[in-house]
Amino acid sequence: MSLSTLYTAAPIVFKGWDLVKVVLAGLLLVIIQSSMAAFAGLSGYGPEWVLALTIYVALRAELWLAILAAFALGFIRDAVGGGFLGMHQFTLVLITWFFYPFRARLNFFSPLTLMPLIFILGLGSQLFIMTPIMAVLGWPSHTFNPLPAFFVSSSLTALLAPIVFIALDRLTRNMRQND
Amino acid sequence: MFNRLKWLLPVITLVLAMGLLSSQGRQERGRSPMASAVLEVVGPVENILTSSARGVENIWRRYFSLVGLTRENDILREIIDRQERQIVQLNEYKAANDRLTGLLKFRDSTPMTIMKPAHVLAWDPGPWFRSVIISAGSNEGVAVDQSVLHNKGVVGRVVEVTPHYARVLLATDFNSSIDAFIQRTRAVGILSGQGGKPLNLKYVRKDEDVRPGDLVVTSGLDGFFPKGVALGTVSRVDRHSADLFVSVEVTPTVSFDRLEEVLVVIDQRPPIDWLTMAPRLRPLLEDALDASGGQPLGVGR
Numbered sequence: 001m002s003l004s005t006l007y008t009a010a011p012i013v014f015k016g017w018d019l020v021k022v023v024l025a026g027l028l029l030v031i032i033q034s035s036m037a038a039f040a041g042l043s044g045y046g047p048e049w050v051l052a053l054t055i056y057v058a059l060r061a062e063l064w065l066a067i068l069a070a071f072a073l074g075f076i077r078d079a080v081g082g083g084f085l086g087m088h089q090f091t092l093v094l095i096t097w098f099f100y101p102f103r104a105r106l107n108f109f110s111p112l113t114l115m116p117l118i119f120i121l122g123l124g125s126q127l128f129i130m131t132p133i134m135a136v137l138g139w140p141s142h143t144f145n146p147l148p149a150f151f152v153s154s155s156l157t158a159l160l161a162p163i164v165f166i167a168l169d170r171l172t173r174n175m176r177q178n179d
Numbered sequence: 180m181f182n183r184l185k186w187l188l189p190v191i192t193l194v195l196a197m198g199l200l201s202s203q204g205r206q207e208r209g210r211s212p213m214a215s216a217v218l219e220v221v222g223p224v225e226n227i228l229t230s231s232a233r234g235v236e237n238i239w240r241r242y243f244s245l246v247g248l249t250r251e252n253d254i255l256r257e258i259i260d261r262q263e264r265q266i267v268q269l270n271e272y273k274a275a276n277d278r279l280t281g282l283l284k285f286r287d288s289t290p291m292t293i294m295k296p297a298h299v300l301a302w303d304p305g306p307w308f309r310s311v312i313i314s315a316g317s318n319e320g321v322a323v324d325q326s327v328l329h330n331k332g333v334v335g336r337v338v339e340v341t342p343h344y345a346r347v348l349l350a351t352d353f354n355s356s357i358d359a360f361i362q363r364t365r366a367v368g369i370l371s372g373q374g375g376k377p378l379n380l381k382y383v384r385k386d387e388d389v390r391p392g393d394l395v396v397t398s399g400l401d402g403f404f405p406k407g408v409a410l411g412t413v414s415r416v417d418r419h420s421a422d423l424f425v426s427v428e429v430t431p432t433v434s435f436d437r438l439e440e441v442l443v444v445i446d447q448r449p450p451i452d453w454l455t456m457a458p459r460l461r462p463l464l465e466d467a468l469d470a471s472g473g474q475p476l477g478v479g480r
Contacts, residue, residue: 031221034301034312035228046304064185071192079217082303082310082339082346086199093192133200134307140353144374149306 018172019057019065025168026053026073030080045149047156050077051122052164054092055114059103060172063096070096084137091129095121111162118161122154215341218312222344225300226314233439260330264409267396270362271407293446294328295319299438300344309352309374310335313441316343320445324403328442332409332432333357333397337443345443350410351375351435358401359410361387362394370395370410370429377414380427387425389416395429405444 029049050073057069074089081088099121106114127150134140297315315321317340327334327347335355339346348355351372359370359380366387368380383389393413399406411429418425 027221030304031224031301032228033304035225036232045306062185064188067189067192071196074196075213076217079214080221080301081305082308082312083305084200085214086196086202090193090196090200093189093196097189097193130307137200140307140374144353146306153306 019061019069021171022053022057022069022168023072023076025171026050027076027080029053029164030076034080045152045156047160048077048122048153049157049160049164050074050088050092051095051125051157052118052161053168054096055099055118055121055161056165056168058096058099059107063100066096066100067093084133087130087133090133091125094129095125111165114165115158115161119154119158122157123150126150126154215339218339218344218346219316219341222300222312222314222341225312226298229298229300264330267362267394267409268407270394271396293320293444294442295321295445296440296442297321297345298440306374308354309349309372309435310338311347311349311438313345313347313443314343315443316341316345318342321345321443326404326444328405328408328444329433329438329440330442331434332411333404334433334435334438334441336403347441349435350378350431350433357404357410358398359395360398361389361413362396364388364393367398368395368427375435377428377430378411380413380429381424383425383427385418385423385425389413389425389427391416 026049033046033049053073054066054070058066061069070092071089074087074092075085077083077088078085106117126146131146295315297313297319299311300314301312303310313327321337321340323337323340325337327337333350335347335349335352337345338348349372350357350370351374353372353374355370355372357370358367360367361383364387366383366389368383370378370380373379380395391413395410395413397404397406397408397410409432411431413427414430415428416425417427420426
């Protein structure tokens with residue numbers, strides 16, 4: 001199968017306002033997380049909801065929709081979270097671009113079995129994309145070690161992703177490819 | 180045409196994201212109008228969520244916990260916090276009075292400040308930055324670079340403002356640097372954040388007398404924070420490093436994990452260094468006294 005076919009062969013299952021619903025769900029999750037971070041003691045260790053949502057859209061929609069969703073969700077995460085604008089946008093667009101050729105095969109798996117993949121994508125994006133970005137823009141301190149936060153954040157994202165996928169399946173009008 | 184655009188979209192979005200990143204890296208963080216617009220939009224939602232969560236927490240504490248004792252505990256804590264703040268201020272007054280003895284009698288005056296209270300609505304959930312969003316904005320007189328305080332000490336500095344909300348860079352953030360000194364010995368240093376506890380007091384000379392338990396306060400010389408506000412207590416001193424300076428760890432007085440209300444210093448006179456000003460003012464006062472014929476100034480006016 002050629003590269004172009006890999007990128008375009010997915011069934012189109014998003015309809016109408018489904019993408020808008022997903023982006024709004026992402027906005028709500030990020031706002032709730034930032035409001036509750038200190039109450040739940042999760043400041044710095046919270047799950048990356050936007051990554052789970054981006055992977056969900058990449059599994060369900062065409063490439064251009066997935067890229068748009070990644071861009072919008074990344075903007076929301078950066079704007080609400082207070083970090084550098086563009087950091088999560090760049091990361092999520094790259095993740096989508098990397099993940100998209102494999103989604104046809106991965107769409108056969110249930111959300112539970114996708115958990116290890118989401119953990120790897122989360123950890124990998126933080127280690128290999130965000131860390132070099134921060135190294136270029138200004139590493140916080142020579143004593144700063146974000147690895148524990150990366151592991152906890154990626155683990156929480158992977159654990160919560162199945163719930164997010166199932167909830168979004170009900171929210172939108174999507175059905176899994178084999179249903 | 181649309182198909183071509185769909186294929187170009189990944190490249191376009193990547194280029195846009197890189198452009199945003201590079202512009203953020205060049206300019207001061209938090210100045211993007213787009214990000215400020217999002218802050219203004221999500222602020223009310225965060226306000227509702229935080230108020231609801233606080234309401235649920237209050238119900239749990241007041242009705243499922245011991246009724247009455249909780250309220251009494253809150254009142255007593257408020258009294259203790261106020262008295263602790265007064266103790267820090269009194270020590271500052273005493274130190275200043277000792278220095279100025281033998282010259283004219285100048286009292287340490289607290290700069291006239293207008294403070295705006297605000298609620299903390301949201302926290303940065305990521306590990307890279309330590310910032311919070313508060314419920315006061317430019318409509319209430321809040322501006323960038325204003326200091327944000329708590330009754331226990333310094334919280335941070337305003338870095339982004341919208342009409343109704345503001346983002347505060349906490350003292351624990353890696354980018355935070357506050358001019359400070361040890362209250363007991365006046366040893367100066369720069370207090371910088373480490374992403375959490377403890378803070379690090381840098382550039383303290385090795386011959387300075389610093390001990391665990393010493394109180395660290397703001398010097399006021401940076402122009403952002405009022406002088407004499409508590410920052411933290413020295414928890415560890417390491418003199419064995421090969422650097423020119425001693426390594427001092429400071430435990431902050433403010434509990435940053437449980438911030439609920441803060442005070443934004445809206446109006447503050449520039450910090451006045453009385454040690455420098457006193458000799459210059461003495462001849463002026465003597466001339467004024469001579470001109471008034473020895474009468475106390477202000478009498479009969």
